[in-house]
Amino acid sequence: MPVPDDVRRWLQRDFFAFHLQRYSKSRRKAPIYWPLATTSGSYTLWLYYPSLNSQTLYTAINDFVEPKLKEVGAGGTALRNKGSARTRDEEKQFETIQAFDLDLIELRDTLLNIAQGYQPNHDDGVQITAAPLWPLFRHKPWQKVLKETWAKLEKGDYDWAHLAMSYWPARVREKCKTDKSLAIAHDLEALYIEPEAKPKKTRGKKTSGDSL
Numbered sequence: 001m002p003v004p005d006d007v008r009r010w011l012q013r014d015f016f017a018f019h020l021q022r023y024s025k026s027r028r029k030a031p032i033y034w035p036l037a038t039t040s041g042s043y044t045l046w047l048y049y050p051s052l053n054s055q056t057l058y059t060a061i062n063d064f065v066e067p068k069l070k071e072v073g074a075g076g077t078a079l080r081n082k083g084s085a086r087t088r089d090e091e092k093q094f095e096t097i098q099a100f101d102l103d104l105i106e107l108r109d110t111l112l113n114i115a116q117g118y119q120p121n122h123d124d125g126v127q128i129t130a131a132p133l134w135p136l137f138r139h140k141p142w143q144k145v146l147k148e149t150w151a152k153l154e155k156g157d158y159d160w161a162h163l164a165m166s167y168w169p170a171r172v173r174e175k176c177k178t179d180k181s182l183a184i185a186h187d188l189e190a191l192y193i194e195p196e197a198k199p200k201k202t203r204g205k206k207t208s209g210d211s212l
Helices: 005-013 015-022 056-085 088-115 126-136 140-155 162-167 169-176 180-185
Strands: 033-037 044-048
Touching: 005 015, 015 033, 033 088, 033 126, 044 056, 056 088, 088 126, 126 140, 126 162, 140 162, 162 169, 169 180
Parallel strands: none
Antiparallel strands: 033 044
Protein backbone atom coordinates (compact mmCIF):
# COMPACT_ATOMS: atom_id res chain seq x y z
CA MET A 1 0.00 0.00 0.00
CA PRO A 2 1.61 3.32 -1.07
CA VAL A 3 2.28 5.95 1.57
CA PRO A 4 0.18 9.13 1.10
CA ASP A 5 2.24 12.14 -0.03
CA ASP A 6 1.35 14.20 3.03
CA VAL A 7 2.52 11.41 5.38
CA ARG A 8 5.70 10.91 3.35
CA ARG A 9 6.40 14.65 3.47
CA TRP A 10 5.82 14.75 7.25
CA LEU A 11 8.19 11.82 7.77
CA GLN A 12 10.89 13.46 5.64
CA ARG A 13 10.63 16.97 7.03
CA ASP A 14 9.01 17.08 10.44
CA PHE A 15 8.92 13.71 12.18
CA PHE A 16 12.52 13.53 13.43
CA ALA A 17 12.45 17.02 15.01
CA PHE A 18 9.25 16.03 16.81
CA HIS A 19 10.69 12.65 17.81
CA LEU A 20 13.97 14.18 19.03
CA GLN A 21 12.07 16.63 21.23
CA ARG A 22 9.96 13.85 22.73
CA TYR A 23 13.05 11.74 23.46
CA SER A 24 15.09 14.53 25.00
CA LYS A 25 15.29 15.37 28.68
CA SER A 26 17.53 18.07 30.06
CA ARG A 27 20.86 17.63 28.23
CA ARG A 28 20.17 13.98 27.38
CA LYS A 29 19.02 13.34 23.82
CA ALA A 30 18.14 9.77 22.92
CA PRO A 31 16.05 9.36 19.75
CA ILE A 32 15.49 5.71 18.82
CA TYR A 33 14.46 6.24 15.18
CA TRP A 34 17.35 7.45 13.04
CA PRO A 35 16.83 8.89 9.54
CA LEU A 36 19.97 8.48 7.43
CA ALA A 37 19.52 10.40 4.21
CA THR A 38 21.20 11.37 0.96
CA THR A 39 22.67 14.87 0.77
CA SER A 40 19.60 16.19 -1.06
CA GLY A 41 17.23 14.39 1.32
CA SER A 42 15.63 12.60 -1.64
CA TYR A 43 16.10 9.15 -0.08
CA THR A 44 16.04 8.19 3.59
CA LEU A 45 16.88 5.00 5.46
CA TRP A 46 15.32 4.62 8.90
CA LEU A 47 17.27 2.71 11.55
CA TYR A 48 15.76 1.49 14.81
CA TYR A 49 18.33 1.99 17.57
CA PRO A 50 17.28 -0.92 19.86
CA SER A 51 17.84 -3.38 16.96
CA LEU A 52 21.17 -1.91 15.86
CA ASN A 53 24.14 -4.28 15.53
CA SER A 54 27.46 -4.53 13.69
CA GLN A 55 25.72 -5.80 10.53
CA THR A 56 22.92 -3.22 10.33
CA LEU A 57 24.72 -0.84 7.96
CA TYR A 58 25.73 -3.67 5.63
CA THR A 59 22.14 -4.94 5.67
CA ALA A 60 20.86 -1.45 4.82
CA ILE A 61 23.22 -1.31 1.84
CA ASN A 62 22.48 -4.82 0.55
CA ASP A 63 18.73 -4.85 1.13
CA PHE A 64 17.79 -1.27 0.32
CA VAL A 65 20.44 0.97 -1.24
CA GLU A 66 21.80 -1.48 -3.83
CA PRO A 67 18.32 -2.59 -5.05
CA LYS A 68 17.31 1.07 -5.30
CA LEU A 69 20.44 1.81 -7.33
CA LYS A 70 19.56 -1.01 -9.74
CA GLU A 71 16.01 0.27 -10.06
CA VAL A 72 17.15 3.83 -10.74
CA GLY A 73 19.86 2.60 -13.10
CA ALA A 74 17.34 0.67 -15.18
CA GLY A 75 15.19 3.77 -15.58
CA GLY A 76 18.21 5.85 -16.54
CA THR A 77 19.39 3.29 -19.08
CA ALA A 78 16.02 3.28 -20.83
CA LEU A 79 16.08 7.06 -21.19
CA ARG A 80 19.77 7.12 -22.12
CA ASN A 81 19.12 4.70 -24.97
CA LYS A 82 16.58 7.11 -26.46
CA GLY A 83 19.38 9.59 -27.04
CA SER A 84 18.33 12.65 -29.05
CA ALA A 85 14.80 11.24 -29.30
CA ARG A 86 14.12 12.19 -25.68
CA THR A 87 11.37 14.75 -25.19
CA ARG A 88 11.89 17.83 -23.04
CA ASP A 89 10.09 16.18 -20.13
CA GLU A 90 12.12 13.01 -20.59
CA GLU A 91 15.32 15.07 -20.60
CA LYS A 92 14.38 16.61 -17.25
CA GLN A 93 13.49 13.19 -15.94
CA PHE A 94 16.84 11.84 -17.13
CA GLU A 95 18.71 14.63 -15.33
CA THR A 96 16.73 13.96 -12.13
CA ILE A 97 17.53 10.25 -12.34
CA GLN A 98 21.24 10.94 -12.85
CA ALA A 99 21.34 13.25 -9.82
CA PHE A 100 19.45 10.68 -7.74
CA ASP A 101 21.85 7.95 -8.86
CA LEU A 102 24.85 10.01 -7.69
CA ASP A 103 23.09 10.70 -4.38
CA LEU A 104 22.56 6.99 -3.79
CA ILE A 105 26.15 6.13 -4.69
CA GLU A 106 27.40 8.72 -2.19
CA LEU A 107 25.09 7.31 0.49
CA ARG A 108 26.26 3.75 -0.18
CA ASP A 109 29.94 4.71 -0.10
CA THR A 110 29.52 6.70 3.12
CA LEU A 111 27.72 3.81 4.79
CA LEU A 112 30.43 1.38 3.68
CA ASN A 113 33.14 3.65 5.05
CA ILE A 114 31.40 3.99 8.42
CA ALA A 115 30.54 0.28 8.62
CA GLN A 116 34.22 -0.68 8.76
CA GLY A 117 34.94 -0.86 12.47
CA TYR A 118 31.41 0.12 13.51
CA GLN A 119 30.60 -2.07 16.53
CA PRO A 120 27.62 -0.45 18.28
CA ASN A 121 27.04 -1.23 21.92
CA HIS A 122 23.91 -0.01 23.69
CA ASP A 123 25.86 0.58 26.90
CA ASP A 124 27.51 3.54 25.15
CA GLY A 125 24.17 5.33 24.84
CA VAL A 126 22.40 6.83 21.83
CA GLN A 127 24.57 9.91 21.30
CA ILE A 128 27.92 8.11 21.15
CA THR A 129 26.51 5.22 19.12
CA ALA A 130 25.07 7.61 16.54
CA ALA A 131 28.16 9.85 16.39
CA PRO A 132 29.95 8.06 13.51
CA LEU A 133 26.79 8.51 11.41
CA TRP A 134 26.67 12.29 11.81
CA PRO A 135 27.21 13.10 8.08
CA LEU A 136 23.99 11.25 7.20
CA PHE A 137 21.61 13.13 9.50
CA ARG A 138 19.94 16.11 7.78
CA HIS A 139 18.55 17.60 11.01
CA LYS A 140 21.16 20.31 11.57
CA PRO A 141 21.01 20.69 15.40
CA TRP A 142 21.27 16.92 15.90
CA GLN A 143 24.00 16.66 13.27
CA LYS A 144 25.97 19.35 15.11
CA VAL A 145 25.67 17.48 18.42
CA LEU A 146 26.84 14.24 16.82
CA LYS A 147 29.70 15.90 14.93
CA GLU A 148 31.00 17.38 18.19
CA THR A 149 30.60 14.00 19.92
CA TRP A 150 32.54 12.29 17.13
CA ALA A 151 35.34 14.88 17.45
CA LYS A 152 35.58 14.10 21.17
CA LEU A 153 35.64 10.38 20.43
CA GLU A 154 38.51 10.91 17.99
CA LYS A 155 40.33 13.04 20.56
CA GLY A 156 40.02 10.34 23.23
CA ASP A 157 37.57 12.03 25.60
CA TYR A 158 35.25 9.00 25.59
CA ASP A 159 37.75 6.16 25.63
CA TRP A 160 35.55 4.37 28.19
CA ALA A 161 33.08 3.72 25.36
CA HIS A 162 33.02 0.39 23.54
CA LEU A 163 32.94 2.30 20.26
CA ALA A 164 36.27 3.92 21.09
CA MET A 165 37.77 0.46 21.51
CA SER A 166 36.32 -0.56 18.14
CA TYR A 167 37.92 2.32 16.25
CA TRP A 168 41.09 3.02 18.26
CA PRO A 169 41.99 -0.23 20.10
CA ALA A 170 45.73 0.50 20.38
CA ARG A 171 45.15 3.88 22.03
CA VAL A 172 42.54 2.57 24.45
CA ARG A 173 44.59 -0.48 25.43
CA GLU A 174 47.59 1.73 26.12
CA LYS A 175 45.48 3.92 28.42
CA CYS A 176 44.24 0.82 30.24
CA LYS A 177 47.79 0.25 31.50
CA THR A 178 47.60 3.35 33.68
CA ASP A 179 43.87 3.85 34.18
CA LYS A 180 42.29 1.10 36.28
CA SER A 181 38.69 2.28 35.82
CA LEU A 182 39.20 2.25 32.04
CA ALA A 183 40.72 -1.23 32.17
CA ILE A 184 37.72 -2.45 34.19
CA ALA A 185 35.28 -0.81 31.73
CA HIS A 186 36.82 -2.76 28.86
CA ASP A 187 37.35 -5.96 30.88
CA LEU A 188 41.10 -5.57 30.46
CA GLU A 189 42.24 -5.49 34.08
CA ALA A 190 45.17 -7.73 33.14
CA LEU A 191 46.69 -4.80 31.25
CA TYR A 192 46.64 -2.47 34.25
CA ILE A 193 50.02 -1.93 35.87
CA GLU A 194 49.81 -1.03 39.53
CA PRO A 195 52.13 1.90 40.27
CA GLU A 196 54.92 1.31 42.71
CA ALA A 197 54.14 2.43 46.21
CA LYS A 198 56.00 5.56 47.18
CA PRO A 199 58.22 5.16 50.26
CA LYS A 200 56.76 6.81 53.31
CA LYS A 201 58.66 9.77 54.62
CA THR A 202 59.88 9.32 58.17
CA ARG A 203 59.85 12.28 60.43
CA GLY A 204 62.96 12.54 62.65
CA LYS A 205 62.45 13.31 66.32
CA LYS A 206 63.80 16.59 67.48
CA THR A 207 66.53 16.29 70.09
CA SER A 208 67.09 18.89 72.74
CA GLY A 209 70.65 20.16 73.03
CA ASP A 210 72.51 21.59 76.01
CA SER A 211 72.35 25.34 76.24
CA LEU A 212 75.14 27.45 77.56
